[in-house]
Amino acid sequence: MNMNKKAQITEGWMWLIRILFLIMPLSLAIAFFMSSFVSSVDVTPIEATILAERVDTCFVNNGILDMNDFNTATLKNCYNSEDVNAKLELSFKEVIPIKTDNFDVYWPLCNLKGKDVPYCNEFREYVLVKDGDEYYPGSLDIKITLRK
Amino acid sequence: MKLNKKAIIGSGLATVWAIVVIAIILAIFFLLSAVILPFKKTSENVIVTDKFTLIENSESVIALLNTPFEISLSGETVKVPLKDIFILYDNNLVSNLDMENIKPQIKTSLEKAYGSCYAIKYEGTNIFEDNWQTSAYAEKWQQQGEITLTEINLISGKFSFRNLFDTCMIKNRNIENCKMACLII
Numbered sequence: 001m002n003m004n005k006k007a008q009i010t011e012g013w014m015w016l017i018r019i020l021f022l023i024m025p026l027s028l029a030i031a032f033f034m035s036s037f038v039s040s041v042d043v044t045p046i047e048a049t050i051l052a053e054r055v056d057t058c059f060v061n062n063g064i065l066d067m068n069d070f071n072t073a074t075l076k077n078c079y080n081s082e083d084v085n086a087k088l089e090l091s092f093k094e095v096i097p098i099k100t101d102n103f104d105v106y107w108p109l110c111n112l113k114g115k116d117v118p119y120c121n122e123f124r125e126y127v128l129v130k131d132g133d134e135y136y137p138g139s140l141d142i143k144i145t146l147r148k
Numbered sequence: 149m150k151l152n153k154k155a156i157i158g159s160g161l162a163t164v165w166a167i168v169v170i171a172i173i174l175a176i177f178f179l180l181s182a183v184i185l186p187f188k189k190t191s192e193n194v195i196v197t198d199k200f201t202l203i204e205n206s207e208s209v210i211a212l213l214n215t216p217f218e219i220s221l222s223g224e225t226v227k228v229p230l231k232d233i234f235i236l237y238d239n240n241l242v243s244n245l246d247m248e249n250i251k252p253q254i255k256t257s258l259e260k261a262y263g264s265c266y267a268i269k270y271e272g273t274n275i276f277e278d279n280w281q282t283s284a285y286a287e288k289w290q291q292q293g294e295i296t297l298t299e300i301n302l303i304s305g306k307f308s309f310r311n312l313f314d315t316c317m318i319k320n321r322n323i324e325n326c327k328m329a330c331l332i333i
Contacts, residue, residue, distance in 0.1 A: 007152055010159065018162060056205075063210035091260065092260075125205060126260070138261070139260050139262075141323070
């Protein structure tokens with residue numbers, strides 16, 4: 001009876017090991033599937049779109065872009081990341097461009113093909129420009145480079 | 149001792165079974181990988197469809213509604229934001245307020261940004277439409293669900309804006325081509 005009890009305990013331990021052996025490959029398989037699926041989804045276009053939308057948060061208030069805020073310092077604060085570079089071109093009475101420091105380094109790479117080439121996209125929107133006390137209809141061109 | 153031996157044999161057999169089960173799981177896993185791999189190759193470049201980047205941008209529409217346009221009030225020309233013009237017009241607060249004079253001003257403003265690639269509609273007491281029904285492409289894209297439609301509810305009616313320039317950008321991926329297509333100077 002004593003021996004039988006020992007065998008039962010051993011068998012119990014063996015079951016634990018068996019379950020472990022079953023869980024290990026299963027979790028590995030799930031992890032592999034998840035990682036392969038996640039790596040195949042390229043969300044860079046959405047990321048760039050969201051970053052372009054950030055311009056509205058940084059520069060535009062209630063549809064109005066105040067010329068006092070339209071400067072490189074605000075743009076740098078807006079895109080405070082080495083991975084993101086942007087150029088804004090505001091057109092109303094004249095065309096006024098502002099850009100981040102490394103924009104001219106990355107933008108020419110957009111036409112190249114390769115793994116390390118940044119993702120680039122352009123957006124355009126209607127803005128109401130406040131210059132002094134006057135309001136002007138204008139357009140804002142947003143160019144974004146995003147390091148993958 | 150005899151019982152213990154049986155237990156050892158049973159345990160050994162169970163281990164063999166466990167290995168067989170693991171082998172079957174791995175075989176299924178590799179088979180599935182082989183099936184999924186071709187799909188993965190074709191979809192590596194653009195998995196997230198560009199349609200997802202067609203995000204409604206209400207800020208531009210709010211900008212338009214806040215844009216002051218010239219109207220004649222008591223013989224004097226004044227500038228009034230578009231949203232207030234709609235209220236004046238709908239409630240007949242101003243006599244002789246001619247929307248036909250305001251339409252070209254709206255057109256000129258929007259054309260700066262979108263050329264001919266826009267459509268607006270205001271469903272107040274008097275329906276006002278500009279470019280809404282004229283674009284055959286707009287209807288086609290609308291059916292495919294590839295146009296951003298921004299709707300803003302004002303006091304007396306709903307203002308709708310279709311951004312066809314963004315749709316062009318999705319199709320062409322080149323801003324210069326879209327500027328040409330939309331006749332932006």
